[in-house]
């Protein structure tokens with residue numbers, strides 16, 4: 138997916154992926170997974186309300202998002218006072234305990250001091266070649282973190298985004314460096330996404346914990 142694809146989506150407000158309420162898996166399992174006071178990276182964060190939920194649990198948030206409109210949307214929605222700075226080609230929107238780096242995750246460099254990754258609809262947003270680069274970024278820079286990953290899967294390798302990322306792929310991508318636990322999976326018949334052509338979609342929650350801390 139090219140940058141313009143996502144910019145266009147935000148500009149047209151064609152953002153079916155954007156949730157109005159915090160993710161149900163996050164609400165059900167987030168408090169047992171995340172420890173207050175630590176830092177969570179939210180790659181491809183959009184304007185996700187999940188970042189507000191995590192912040193309200195006492196975590197520090199580092200988001201990375203291509204679209205400045207999405208970043209502004211987040212801060213406006215939650216009425217947060219903000220400061221804007223620039224670093225390494227990123228425009229950083231910052232408020233108490235939250236920083237959103239506006240720019241491309243593939244040029245992000247500030248990997249230090251991250252304890253967790255929260256991925257909801259991020260790995261599935263990327264086509265195969267970019268997804269493999271994203272997996273490499275995680276394995277190279279974040280193999281000491283614990284990852285709360287919500288992925289979607291269905292029977293079609295071509296359609297996307299969201300693309301299908303099933304448990305076999307999660308295993309292939311991450312099992313060298315992480316212990317993988319599939320915590321919950323919900324199957325929905327005839328989901329409305331992709332023009333209603335899919336017979337089903339599975340929403341899966343994985344916990345990835347480092348094999349070596």
Ligand SMILES: C[S@@+](CC[C@H](N)C(=O)[O-])C[C@H]1O[C@@H](n2cnc3c(N)ncnc32)[C@H](O)[C@@H]1O
Pocket residue numbers: 143144154155156180181182183184185201202203204207240241242243257258259262298
């Ligand atoms: C499917 S949305 C998911 C957003 C968010 N995780 C959520 O749950 O609402 C994917 C987001 O990734 C952003 N994005 C796509 N490619 C990116 C990249 N290379 N670097 C940073 N953000 C990117 C898009 O602009 C979009 O907001």
